[in-house]
Amino acid sequence: MNDQNSGTLAGFPRPPTTDSAEQSSSPSTRQNSGTLAGFPRPPTTDSAEQSSSPSTRSFGQIRDKIRAAEVLSFEDGVALYQHRNLMELGALANEVRERMHGDRTYFNRNLHINATNVCEASCRFCSFARLQPGDTAAYTMSLDEAWGKLRARVAAGDPITEIHIVNGLHPGLSFDYYTELLAGLKRIQPSIHLKAFTAVEIFYFAKKFGMTIEGVLTALRAAGLDSIPGGGAEIFAPRVRKKICDDKCNADEWLEVHRVAHRMGLRSNCTMLYGHIESAEERVDHMLRLRALQDQTGGFQTFIPLAFHPDNNALMKLPGPTGVEDLRTYAVARLLLHNIPHVKAYWIMLGIKTAQTALWFGADDLDGTVQEERIYHMAGAATPQVMHPTEIVRLIQNAGRTPVERDTLYNVVAEGAALISDKPFRREVRRSLEVVS
Numbered sequence: 001m002n003d004q005n006s007g008t009l010a011g012f013p014r015p016p017t018t019d020s021a022e023q024s025s026s027p028s029t030r031q032n033s034g035t036l037a038g039f040p041r042p043p044t045t046d047s048a049e050q051s052s053s054p055s056t057r058s059f060g061q062i063r064d065k066i067r068a069a070e071v072l073s074f075e076d077g078v079a080l081y082q083h084r085n086l087m088e089l090g091a092l093a094n095e096v097r098e099r100m101h102g103d104r105t106y107f108n109r110n111l112h113i114n115a116t117n118v119c120e121a122s123c124r125f126c127s128f129a130r131l132q133p134g135d136t137a138a139y140t141m142s143l144d145e146a147w148g149k150l151r152a153r154v155a156a157g158d159p160i161t162e163i164h165i166v167n168g169l170h171p172g173l174s175f176d177y178y179t180e181l182l183a184g185l186k187r188i189q190p191s192i193h194l195k196a197f198t199a200v201e202i203f204y205f206a207k208k209f210g211m212t213i214e215g216v217l218t219a220l221r222a223a224g225l226d227s228i229p230g231g232g233a234e235i236f237a238p239r240v241r242k243k244i245c246d247d248k249c250n251a252d253e254w255l256e257v258h259r260v261a262h263r264m265g266l267r268s269n270c271t272m273l274y275g276h277i278e279s280a281e282e283r284v285d286h287m288l289r290l291r292a293l294q295d296q297t298g299g300f301q302t303f304i305p306l307a308f309h310p311d312n313n314a315l316m317k318l319p320g321p322t323g324v325e326d327l328r329t330y331a332v333a334r335l336l337l338h339n340i341p342h343v344k345a346y347w348i349m350l351g352i353k354t355a356q357t358a359l360w361f362g363a364d365d366l367d368g369t370v371q372e373e374r375i376y377h378m379a380g381a382a383t384p385q386v387m388h389p390t391e392i393v394r395l396i397q398n399a400g401r402t403p404v405e406r407d408t409l410y411n412v413v414a415e416g417a418a419l420i421s422d423k424p425f426r427r428e429v430r431r432s433l434e435v436v437s
């Protein structure tokens with residue numbers, strides 16, 4: 001490894017600045033935007049596998065570019081998706097992963113709160129949302145009920161460091177509901193990190209309550225918001241958005257929320273929902289748009305590819321991605337997104353075994369203990385709703401990696417001998433592996 005490589009690939013991106021995003025014009029930004037203007041080959045079918053004609057880029061040429069710390073192009077990304085040899089692709093992604101993080105594999109102790117599933121949007125991939133408050137299975141937690149989730153963890157002596165909050169777009173809740181939700185959680189545990197509200201929710205609040213994005217974020221931050229989760233990005237391409245999520249914020253609006261958040265010094269994550277009707281080109285375009293924003297702001301911490309789950313939604317005729325498609329997507333993401341520090345294998349939706357394997361295909365993070373996840377379980381995820389930290393540590397060690405407990409901002413909470421015992425506590429592990437229906 002030479003210095004040039006480690007400088008470009010191993011270092012974290014610049015921290016968010018208060019500069020205007022428009023001011024940035026690094027060579028890589030210019031190169032990126034040159035490849036972003038459109039799709040060279042518009043897809044002709046709905047299947048990712050069928051839509052790409054063979055690329056002229058050889059895998060060896062792309063490998064050389066990566067080793068020389070050159071920024072990959074759109075065509076390189078498509079060629080990586082078309083590369084048939086999964087193990088070769090994985091080994092290259094692993095090379096980059098190890099250059100950035102060595103064996104270190106992160107997890108955290110967190111709690112998910114999905115405070116309401118009432119949602120004005122009608123995303124066709126979603127099994128969680130209910131359009132009307134009175135619909136069967138529609139729910140909205142009272143503030144006390146939501147706060148009670150944290151009180152229960154505190155009472156159990158569970159040292160969680162993060163609450164992840166993602167909700168439907170409820171037409172009837174006041175802005176005070178959201179600020180009070182955050183403020184009440186902070187009152188219960190002032191040190192807790194609140195990673196709350198996707199860009200889609202923040203954009204919705206701005207429109208509904210007649211505020212600017214900055215105004216919404218300022219008020220939420222005053223109430224306790226610490227960072228923003230990566231959901232709602234889906235696939236940026238208008239062709240796909242029109243078919244799967246036509247009535248929520250578009251790609252530019254999603255990116256603008258994150259741009260404003262980064263400018264204000266808030267960190268955020270980013271996602272891509274894959275394995276439905278999108279093409280390989282559209283996945284690559286999505287990742288490159290994230291990379292271009294990251295070049296400007298440096299505010300993304302983690303990229304999370306989200307595997308589509310087809311149960312109980314309008315796209316249930318689709319099969320969902322295969323295991324190979326999952327691993328390929330992780331590897332391509334690690335290679336294309338050189339400027340986003342972490343790639344997360346979200347075990348809840350990827351499945352525990354694939355998530356563990358993804359640690360050798362570019363991923364360096366497994367997310368957390370999670371607890372009470374609803375979005376994927378309503379879409380048919382067969383994983384448990386909670387995993388005990390002992391079990392996460394065991395999965396990471398068993399994969400030949402080094403577990404590191406982190407907080408949301410990747411400060412180390414515990415590692416090495418300070419980590420929980422590597423001997424699984426049988427009863428708790430067994431309980432954590434029960435599938436909660």
Ligand code: V47
Binds near residue numbers: 234273346
């Ligand atoms: O935006 C919804 C996805 C997202 C389905 O920032 C589905 O650390 C698959 O924001 N199949 C919300 N995916 C989840 C989210 C998230 C998750 C994990 C970590 C982080 C983070 C953020 O879930 C939605 C949508 O893309 N989703 N339905 C489904 N049927």
